[in-house]
Each structure stands twice: as structure tokens, then as C-alpha cells.
Amino acid sequence: MLKLYFLISVFFITTTSIAQVDSLLVLARNNKDKKQYVTAFKYYYQVNTLLKKEKDLKNLISSYIETASLCNEWQVYNQAAHYFQKAQEVLNELSPKDLSEKTIFLTLKTAKAHENDKSYPESIRMYEKYLNLTTGQSSNSEKQEALSNLANLYNLQNQYKEGLSKNLEALTIYEQIGNTTSQATTLNNIGFGYKKLQDNSKAIEYFEKSIALQNQQGLKNKSDYRTVLINVAILYQAEKNFSQAKKYLLEAEKSLNADVSAKEFEKADIFDLMSKTYFYSGEIEKAEKYCNQAIQNSIKSGNLEAKKSAHETLSLVYATRNQNNTALEEYTHYKKTSDSIFKIRLAYQDEILRRKQLSEEVENELKLLQAEQEMKTLDLKNFTLNAEKKEQAFKIEQQQKNLALAESEQQRLAEQARLSSLLIERQRQESVLQQQALDLAQQTNRLREAELQNAKIQQEAYNTEQHRKEEILLRDKKLKEIELQNEIETRKNQQILFLLIGGGVLSFLGLAIFGYIQKRKDNNRLKKQKKIIEETNVLLKEQRLEILEKNDELNSTNEELSSAIETISLQKNELEDKNRSILDSINYAKRIQQSLVPSEETFQKYIPESFVLYLPKDIVSGDFYWLYEGENFVIVAVMDCTGHGVPGAFMSMIGANMLDKIVKEDKILVPNKILERLDLYVKKAIENENHQLIDGMDGVIVLWDKINKELQYAGAVNSIYMIKNQGFEEIRGDVYHIAGVSFEEDVMKQFTLHTIPITEPTTIYMASDGFQDQMGGEKRKKFMTKKFKQLLLDNHLLKMSQQKQLLLETLHEWKGNIVQTDDILVIGMQL
Template sequence: MFFVNTGFSQTPKTLDSLFSVLKNAKEDTAKAQLLLKIGNLFEKNSSDSAIYFYHQSIDISKKLKLNEATKLLYANALTALSLVYVNYKRQFDSSFVNAEKAITIYKTLINSNDKHVVIESKLGISNCYYSFGHMYDQQGIYDLALTNYKKTLNLNEELGEKKSMFTIFTKIGVVNWYQGNFEQAIQNLLKALKIAEENSDKKSMAICYINIGNVHYNQKSYDYAIENYLKASKIFDDIKDKRGISISYNNIGAIYSDQKDYEKAIIYFQKSLKIKEELNDKKGISACYINIGVIFKEKRNFNSALEYYKKSLIIEEELGNKTGIISAWNSLSDAYFIIADSINYNKLEKYNYYKESIKYAENSFRLANEINSLSLKLKSVDILYRAYKKIGQTVKALEYTEIFIATNDSMFTEEKTKAIAEMESKYQNEKKQKEIELLEKDKVLQTEEIAKQTLLRNSFIIGFLLIFSLAFIILISYRQKRKANKLLLLKNFEIEQKKEEIQSQANLLQATNNELEKLSVIARETDNSVIIADSSGHIEWVNEGFTKLFGYKLEEFIAEKGDNLRKATSNSNFETYFQNMISEKKSVNYISNTVNKFDNEIWVQTYLWPILDQLDEISKIVIIETDITKIKNAEEKATELYKIAEYQKLQITDSINYSKIIQSSILPSISEIKKSFPEIFIIYKPKDVVSGDFYYYAELGDYKIIATVDCTGHGVPGAFMSMIGYDILNHIIFVQGIVRPAEILTRLHKGIRFAFSKENNIVNNGMDLSICSINPDKKELLYAGAFNEIYIVNEKNNSPVLNLCEKFIENNKFILSELLSDKISIGGDYEDVKFTEKKLTFSENDTIYMFSDGFVDQFGGKKKRKYMSKRLKEFLLNIQDIDMESQEFALNNEFESWKGNEEQTDDVLLVGIKFTSKDESFKLELSAEDILYIQPFLIELQNITIYNTGKVLNVLKSIVNESETLKKWKEAVEKAIYVFNEAEYKRLIEIENKNIS
């Protein structure tokens, strides 16, 4: 798809300021000018609003007292209205009428004595001609489109309007392409690119790369095409231009489709379609439908192919886009033809499909003739010839064969001239230099005179001679082909029997084009260094770029270095490169470091090109050298910065990893929790190395206290919050002796606010959590939550919690109830808050689930949406018949499957506990030997405040697990921890308070 910017309007002020000024404006002239500017602002996002304000401006302008200023204002409003009709509404009649009125007014003003009025009038006329050209362009009337575009171009060149000239060169280049005039298309697109580069206009440069890539694509030069598309895509991505990105995706998909890599093709087409649907780009959507239809056709899914082709046709007919209608008809015709070819037994059905193919192809042929599009006409004629031949109508088939050959011959001559321009475009892309201006050609000599003078000319003229000689070969080949085609017609469609002969001619032409590519380099004067040498490496000619780069004139260089490059070069590997080029007869390139005449160090990229004669022997060598010193210096600087960044990254990573060790040390041991709740699992997945979610467990008296906490943020900030929250919870439970969840939350809220307060200004830090205090002996559960609910699952005949719940779901066997939390965050804006506590009695085999929001907020699935709590509830309900270890595996698998290749959204924490009979083996008695082993630890505990007891226990457990010398004490220490948490708790407080050894 070709890409062109439209419109010439200037950037207006903000809406608010314009409406404010309009409201206070007293003069009608000022009001008309402001309405015109407001309309201009609305054009791209709301064309109907723009039309309304333009009409308002016109109505006021018509009533003003006539003078040059008011006439100019009136004409400008008419022009703006014309442009919005043609650019956004496709209402061609309305556009034409308004532009015609405007031109009549402008022409009365171009002889004014006021220079400003003259310039503005000429700009206005230019915009009107553009409106006419764009109108004819969209209707496929290309001759009239070109006529008006060229009028616009002439006026803009006179006025020095570079931005407008870029648009017109691009428009003309695209129309040239539609007409099959590839040489002119490339010339005009290169002119547009030069303007874009001079103005450092990234978007316009990307547009040019897209259009130049399209010309390469249509000539099946896929490497050059994709190179240009990727350049465009990178720029569009940098400037966040969605429409441009979608076009790049579409075009890359087309290349993969042509290369039969359909899986990659469909991915890029669907990416493009998604963006175009977001932008409501109907023309772009239609193009994607055609491309996706082609993929289905190639994969023999004809029903889907026809569906997409017809969807495209509907859009193109709505738009009145003749070129698009022809493409859709051709696609439908081609699909019906292939369907007919695939039917082997039902002759009537086969015939009907061929007739359907002919119907669409004839429609396409008629309309392509009407708009004079050779390339589209050729496609329809090819199908018509083959379809009529299949159904036995040989007279019709012969008629369309003649048309096919005539059309193909017409395009053939232009393809040759385009080939030279294409190779030049490749050269400029590989070098990443500015467009190189062609030298003015010497006066053309007669062929006979050139043959007599060849040996007397320098290598530069030799290049041109070879070009003309090869052109003569092309002409002879072309005439032979044309003669062969006519003979084939007389022999009643023997084209298929001559395929090998035609292919041989095509191969010869391709080889000739390859030589033309290399010789075209000689016909240029460039900022790069160009050297021409004979096959042995003796220098025959250099350009001015050589002197600029190295500081030597040819005579100076030969006097100092010698005339043979193989000896004069400072690159020690040059001989190897040279011999590779000679043996392979292919170009080679390399990068080297050298010094110029003034002892300045420079980096140079060198290309060695062999020029082959008709006997396929090397006659000349062309050496192109480009100064890449700035690039290499930038690379070295980038490498240095990269090393610094890597070192800093390593330091940060080490710090974060150490934070993980610290954070892990405070988390309670799962094995310890399992002593009270054997049937438990904890799914804990930090988004980063460290987490803002954490789980908490403590035992005090008859209560087991467990919580799941979600702190503000994730990563390092979240981890910092989690450590503060953990310490405050320890203090509330172990020092203050609080076990009631609601009271714990209230005190935690105050503690967080105090921890982050500074001069009474509360920082926006906090946490959401659910907390349960469980008395296993009484089968009692106390719950409170701050923006964090919990779920409890019972068998349907045993659901005592329903009266506490506002939400529940069920299946045949189980019911899942949701205990709702208070909608208050810990550490929030309110100073004094109270939390609601809920109490329930649980039964054996009841299960509770506590969690943060990370699981349900994860993006994934086919539609890249959040998992959501409803899906989690249903999943939990469906896994109740399996044990908790299997549930943990199932939930992990469900999360990873849903996430797929998506990035993890947040920290994930999910705890499940099934209530079972208390494990009596957990009640341990201490032996005298146990007490002997425990004693050193109790003495150590004496010197640590009870505020940090929870930390001590965890560190103690870590030491036991890690230290070889303490492993024999493991059982005894575990018993000690149990006793410490239960019976010995109060006694140790007393010991600490009395400071008894």
C-alpha cells in the first residue's frame, strides 16, 4: 500500500484559546478568521465539525464589505471546505464546486499591489489544483490527476513551499506507479525523500521509504523492499505513528506471502488489521482483507478467501475507490478460477465456477481500461485468457492473449529503465548517504561512432558505452521476444511449449540487469571516493570524493604510493579480499582503519566491484570507499557507556539479590506452618526479584494467625513496605498480645501511618490484606480484611457461613462463599478507622483461600484480558475433589497457561488451607538431652528484644537447615521453637524483663 500525506493546512492554536477569543470578538472579520482556524483544528478528528465551522466562516465572509482582505478570507474558507470534502468525506462534487469558486476569486487578486495578497492567492490556487488532482486521483482518472498535481508543483516551486512540494512529488510518484511508469515513479519519490531529509522530517522520510519499498516489491526485489519497510517501521515506531506502523506490517506481510511463508505473513497482516480497525481506516482495512484472503487462498481454504475478498469489495464500493474495486474483483476472479481447477468430477459445477471467474475478470478489465492502469489490466486479461481457454472458447481466448502480449510488451520497455533506477536506489540505501545527483549526460553519439571511439575514451565514458551496448542487447532480446510471441499466436497457443526458451531469455536479461547495476555506479559523482582500476588493480581514474576523503589528487597519490592498489593500500588483508573478488567474480566489502594525507586517522568502508565483459571476464574494478569515522567513534562511545551501564546494573542487581535474601529470611517457614495446618499450600510468585506481597504466620495462645498482604507497588519499594509491615505485625501480636483480626488491622493502620508520617504529612504508602485468627480446638475462625476478601469452600449440606456472605457460587457438590472485606486500605488517608470482624465455625475438610490481586489481575488468554475473580472462583470450585498439593500444581499450571508469553502483571500470592483433624504427633515432650541442646539458644534469646522474636526464630530455623554442625540438633531445636511459641512464651518475657542469665 502506498502512503501519502495530504493537506496543506497550518497548525492552529488550541481550541480553548480560540473559542475564548471568538466569544469576545466584536468584528465580523475577526470572527470569520477564527472560525476558519477552528475548522482547521477539527479537520483530522472530526471532519463534520470542520465543515460546520468552515460554512460559518463562509457565511460571515460573504456579508463583509468587499476589499482584497475580505475576498482573500472568503476564498481561503472555500478552499479549506474543498480540501476537507476531498480528503476526508470523498464528496467530489462539493469539493470541485468550492475549489472552482475559490480559484475565480484568487485570480482577481494575483495582480494586487500588496505582495502578501499575491503570495496568499498563489498558495490558494495551488491548494485548489491539489484538491482537483486528489479528486481525480481517488477516482482513478490519472491523466487529469497528474495535470493538476504538476500545476500545484509549479506554483509551490515558485513560492519555495518545500513541505507542499514533498507531498506533490509523492503523489505524482504514486500515480506514475499506477500507470506503470516505474522510472518516473522512482525519480519523483527520490525527490520527495531528498526534501524530507533536508527538513529532518522523520515522518515524511518514512513515507518515502514505504513508497520506494513498494516499487521494489512490485519488481520482486524483496530484499530491497523489506530493507526500506524496516527503515520506515523503525521511524514510525520512534514517532509513535500507528497508521505508519500498520502499513509497514502490511507490506512486510505481503513479502512473506509472496515468499510462501504464510504463518509469518498472517501474523503481520493481523497486526496491521488490528491497528487499522482502531484507527477506523477503511481503505487500510480493505487492503488487509485482500491480503488475508490471499493467504487463505494459498492454503486452499477457499470459503474464507472469498469471504475476505467480498468484505474488501464492499468497503471499496462504499469508498468509490476504483483501484481498490479492481483489486477485489481480480482477487475474486482468481479464487473462482482456482476453485474450478480443483474440481475433477462435476463438470457443470466446474463450468459455473469458470463463468463466475470470467464475470469478475471482465468487470475488472473494463474498469482498468477506463482508468488506464496497465498493471491491473494485465492481471484481469491473464485470467480471462486462461478461463476462456478452459471452457473451450478459443476465439475469446485468442483475443485476450493478443491483449495480454500487447500490454505486457508495453510494460516491458519501462521495466528496463526502472531497473537502472532501482539499482541506484539500492546503492544509496547500502551506503546510507544522501541521494546522489546524476551527472549531465554527454551529447549522445551515434552507435557507429561510439563503437569506433571506445578504446580512446577514459573509463567513465567506457561505462556509458557499456550501458548503451547492453541496452542494444536488451532491445534485440526484446524484439526477438516480441517476434516469438507473434509466431506463437499463429501456432495456436504453443506458449506453454516455449516456457524454457522464454525463461532462458529472462535469465539473460537478469544477468544484464546485474551488470547495469554495477555500471550505474560509474555514472555518478558522489561524496564517496570512487576509484576505477583495471583487472590487475592499476588505478585509471578517481573522482573528487577520493581527494576529499584522502587529501590526494591522483597524481600525488601515484607519486607517493604507486599506481597499483594492491601495493598502495595500508590494509594488510587487501590481497585476500582482492583475490576473493577475482575468484568469485562477486563484490566484496570490508572496514579498515587508515590515515589520510594530513595524518588524520579515519575509518573507511570499502566495496570492491568487478565489471564483467561479454565473455564473463573481469575488465574493470570499481572501488567505492565511504568515510564512517563518525559512526565508529559513536560505536566506541556507545561501547564505553554500555560497559558503565552493565557495571551499574550488576551493582543494582547484587543489591536487589541481597534484599531478596533479607526478605526471604523474615518469611515464615512453610514446614513450620504445616505443623498446625498439614493441608496447606502457598503460591508465591514475585514479579521482580523481591516482592511487595508477603504472607504472615504467628501463633499466640490458642490462636494461629495467618495473613496475606499486598503492599503498595512491587519490586524494591514493595519489598521495603513488606518488611516494615512484617515488623509492625510482630509488635502488635507478640508485644501488645493482640489476636483479634479487626483490632490488628486498626493498629497496623496507625503503625503504617506513623512510620511514613513527616511533620503530619502522610505519604501515600499502604497495603491491602486479609487476616484470619484460627482456633483449631474450637474450630473457630475470626476474619477481617482491608480491601482483600477471602473464600471458604464447604460441602453443600454443610455451609454455615452463608449468612455472613454477600456472594457465593456453587456446583453439584460444593459451595464457594466470599467473605467481603472493608473497603479501606491500611495506611490510607483516614486517620481513625475501624474494621469489621466476622466470626464463623468451620467443619473438617472446609477450605479457605487467601490471596492478593496478582493472580486475578494477570493479563493473558487468547484475548489478552485479565483473569478476573469470577474465573478464579469457578476454577477453585472445580478442583475441590483433589488434595491441596494437587490443587497447588493445578493453580500454578492454570496461571502459567493463562499468562502464556505475556509479562507477569504483578506480584502473585495465593494461600489455601484445608481444615483437618489436629495431628496429635505434633505434641512433643522434652527430654533432658533436648533441654541440654536448647539451653544455648535460650541464653542467646535473652539478649534480644521480644519485638524481634519472630525474626530470631526464622533466622534460627535457617541456621539449623544450613549448618552441618547443627543438623544433629534439628529435632531438638524444632521442639524448642514449639515450646517457645506456646508454653514458654510468658516465662521468657519475664526472664528478659528481669535480665536473668
């Protein structure tokens, strides 16, 4: 009866599964049209499961393709690629002869899905596979598009030679079929490739060909035409040929004004580029004009990149004019716009990640439900068999348990007998040992009593001998005292007699000599006093005359001093006003600098066991630190800029801004590559023609990979200090500074990447040179690096907050009343 029920149930489920496919497909497509992507995905998954179960491979391929198309529309591109590949896998099970066109179709779709997901290496692989599959076939729009996309992907991967090769191949095809519009676009792309390969003459040649072709076709007022003009202008601008750059930009502006369909977004980009060209060529007024136009167009169109760039250029314009407050306001706008762009990108990435996670969660949920359903079916199918197996297994298990219990009981009895034997032997040995210990104790007591008796007899003999010796000594001492007393009394009597006789004689002689000497002294004293009085009278007369003359001079000098004091007072008031204005500007700069540097609380949010000791010498600082948190990693930079105060602060703001651009916009995350790009950007930011560059910065950049437990580090002059297992290690940076060389040399620096596995608790320290260079101590010398490193090693086991406090106390004790020498920055992290 049970088996009959099973067969009926299987037949019913199979029939129901086949009937469900059409209705589930309708539901999936309706929800897709309504953009209810999660619900549609669930229905498609159920369709795929049923078709796979029934081995309906042709319909399963179609269903997988529809599922992939849904994921494309949903912007979950990794899942789209996954389902296109699953369709290909099922297709491979069928005869490939009749379905070769579908293989080509799926390969192209998979390549595009990987491209949209930014999985560029995989996308390149699939595009190359697609082109191989279509070798020998006539060219079509899809093949031409694939070539262009592949060229672009190679460029995105910095494989410019491969990209150029694909663009040249595409150009040949466009020339063969006579597609002049695509020819013009591809000529521009080829020019871009040559520019990236630093063959500027070739780049200009192909750009000019593109421009000429578009002129022939009457496309002068189109966006693609302006794109080529801008590319040529950028190339000339990089070569500092500003006159040629302006020529092409003015042509682009002319085309822009003639094109009624031109978008505000494009206008913002072109005006922003023109403002930069005019600024770097020294035409400040025109630079300001185009900056303002770019800002207006960017606000209308929402072009945040152009708005950010224009505010940055406008800040430099005002700084050139020494309008510092206005420059700082523009810089604040630039910073806010940059932060907005970063937040938008981050939000977009978060949304894509959320969709990916949601699709995976839905798929896992459906897999779980499917597994539960299969388990129920399997339970029904195997119910009878399992019951029999369980009964048989239960009997075998019981027999094994009984056998095991018997063996266990035998082992327990044998172990008990062995333990009893051991216990009896142990008790016997303990009894023997106790008797031996008792005998030894008695013998020891007898020896101790004999030793005490012997010692008592020796002590009594010694005491008797000592008593006898003391009596003899006492008798001899009394005899000597009596003899000494008699001798002293005899000598006393003799001395008294001699003193009485000598005293009388000396008294008489003394009186006579004293009277003579006293009289002689009185006479000499009277003569000297008389002479002094005469000389003093003469001197007083001379001094009186001099005082009268000096009174006249003082009266004249007083009048001159009164006039000078009044002048100085006016100058003092003027200087105080200027100083107040300068301080206001510096304090405003301080607020901007504080907005760029994360607080210690923010720092500890990402690295909890850490401290930041940040002590500017003046109101603003030339030292700064910078922080960026990515997915499962944190990047920290500690930089020491040239100088301190306002010049140093200006460099620090440039540095922080450039680090934002490198990491957040250029997506460069490797420390040594960050330093190389920072060196390039800082040079460009503070470039001054025919001037030897002395401004720059030193510093370190570390990346803490939380997943792989790995620290990456690169340094420009400065080192990091690492302590683990009580061992101190200094990892030195390269000898290069950031900037600090002439632009004519165009030095391309290569910084070293150090990779350190963190397999045990490790403390890392990063610092500028301010602490080590602080003057102080008894000899008023520098603190020195050696002493600083020993200080870190001696206290690295303390809590981070305690280490910071100890560094502060040590610094104050060392410098005493001496002013702070330089900006001070020390960061500690326990990983």
C-alpha cells in the first residue's frame, strides 16, 4: 500500500511540475515588466529548477537567458554573466553543429555582462573568444562593437598596445564597409592610444585625420567632433604649448555655441578645461571668466566633476591675487563637491553590492526550499526501505552495544585487580619508608644532643679565660692612670711659674709700642683726608659744568624722542591691524586644515588600539595625517611637509587633497603606487617655470589588510617602527622626497613596496621628525632618533592612551622653557 502511494505521488508531482512552467514564466515576465525584480527572479529560479529536473534542455537554455536578461536590467551584472554561462554549459550538452550561432550569441552576452560588472580580465577573455568564433564570418555591427569594446577594455587595463591593435583592426573594417562616422570615432581612439604610448606626433596625426573626416561629413557642430578637439588641446596643454591648446579649445567653443542641441553638461566640461589652460598660461582674468561659466553650467546640469575642478582652479586664481579669504572659500566649495562625488559613488557601489547580496540571498533561500522539498520527496520514496534498514540497524547496534558492554566490564575488572595490586605494593613501600625515616630521625636527635653538650663545655672554658684576661687588663690600666696624673700635675706647676714671669715683661713692651704706632697712624690719616678734600672740590666744579651741558642736550633729545614715540605708536597700531587680519586668515586656514585631518576619535573608530599625538608648532601645521577605509582594509598616511606655519599648512592641504584624488578617484590603493602618483601630482600643483623646486614632503603610507592579516608599507625618506615579541625593527623608506626636484629633470621615482605578514600582536609607529629634533635637556641639544626609538620600545606594552600621555610628559620635561622647534606628529597602532 505504501509503495502504491509513492508511485501515485511521484506521477502527480511530475505532471504538476510540467504544468507549472508556463504559469511561472507568465508570472516571472509580468513581474519583470513591473520592475519587481526580486519576485521575478524567484519565479525564474523555480522555472529553471523544474526544467532542469525534467531535463528539458532547450527550454532550460531559453529560461537561463531570460534570467540573465532580468539580472542585466536589475544591474546585478555578476549574476547575469553567471546565467549566460549556465546557458552555455547546457548548450554544450546538445549538438554544437545546429547551435553554433547561439554559442556566439551567449559568448558576446557574457562578455558584456562581465564588462558591466567591471570584471575586465574576464570580459577581455570572452570578447577574444567571441572574435575567434566569428573568424571568417562577414563583419556586422556586433562584431565591430566587440572590437571597439575590447580596445576600450585593454586601455582600461593600461594595456595600450593591445588596445591600439584592436582599434587599428576596427578602422580597417570601417574603411572596407565605408562607415565614415565610425571611422572618425576610431581615428580619435587611435590618437588616444598613441598619446598613452607617449608618441605625440602619431597621436596628433590621427586626431587631425578624425577632425578632417568629420569636417568632410559636415559634423563640425557635433559632440564627437568637439571630443577630438579637446583631446588635441589636452595633448598640447601637457606639452605646455598653450597657444596651440587654446586654438583647439576656441574651435570647440565655437562649435559648442553653434550647436543648439549642446548639453549644459558638455559645456561645463569644456569651459572647465579652458579655465585651466588660461590659468596655466598666465591669463588670470580669462581663467576666472571660464571658471564661473563652468560652475554655472555644472549647477544646471549636475556635472559635479566639472564643478569640483572649476572651484579648484578658481581657488588658485584668487590665491595668485593674494585674495586669501576668497581663495579659501573656493577651496572649501571644491572640498565639499569632492566629498559629494565620493559619497555618490560610494552610495552607488553600496547599492550594487546590496543588489548582489540580495540576489544571492534569494537564490540561497530558494536552494534551501528546493532542498527541503527534495528531502520530503526522498523521505516519501525511502520510507519503507528506511524502516527496514532502521530495524536491522537497531538489532545490529544492540548486539554491538551488548558486546561492547561485556568487553568493557572485563576491562573494568582487570583494571580494578591491577589497581588493587598496585595499592597493596604502594602501602608496603610506604610502611618501609616510614620506618626508615623514624630510625633516621632518632639517630639525628642523638647526634644533635652530643653536639650541643660539646658546645656547652667549650663555651664555659672560653668564658673563664676571657674573665681572667679582663681582670689583668683592668689592673694595668689603673696603674697607668695614676702615673699619668702625677706627671700632669708636675708640668702644670712649671708652666704657671714661667707664665707669671713672661707676662710682666711683655705687658710693658706692648704699651710702649702701641702708643707710638697709634700716633703715627693719626698723622697719616689727617694728611690723606686733607688731600682728598682738595681733589674732591676740583672734581665737583668740573662735574657741575658737565651737568649743565648735558641738561641742554637732554632737553633737545626729549623733544626728538617725543616725536619718535608718536610715530612709533602710529606704526604699532597699523601693524596690529595687519597682524589681526593675518591671524584671522590663518585661523580660517586652521579650520579648513582641521576639516581635512580626521580627529583621533575618528581614527580610533577604524583602528581601535591607536593614538594620535598631533602638536602644530604654530596655529597651522606642516605635518598632517590622512585616513581612508575601504572594504576590509584601512590606509593611513603620515606626512611631513616643507616648513611649518602657513607655508607648511598650504603644502599639507595640497597633500591631503591629492591623496583623496589618488585613492578615491584614481582608485590607486597600493602604498608605493600612491607615493609615485602623489609625487607627480604635487609637482604639477606647485609648478613654477624656470624655478628650482624646493617645496615638497616626506612621509609614509601603510595599508592594513584586515582579512589577510598583512601590512603593506612604502616610505619617502621616513621609516616606520615595528615592535613584536619585544623585538624592535626599523623599516626604512626610500631616499626620494615627494617633489623637491626640478621639473626639467622630470624624474620618475620608483618607491619600494614592503609587505609584512602580521601573524602575532604587533605595534607600529609612524612619526614626522618633530619629536626627535626638539631642542632641550641640560645641554640644550636635540632629543635624537636613537632616544626616541628607545622610548617607544620601553613603553610599547602600555595602553595606547598611556603611551601618548608618556610621550607628552617626556616632551614637556625635555624642552622645559625652550619653545617648540617644529611640528610634531606621532601615530601608534596595535595590530
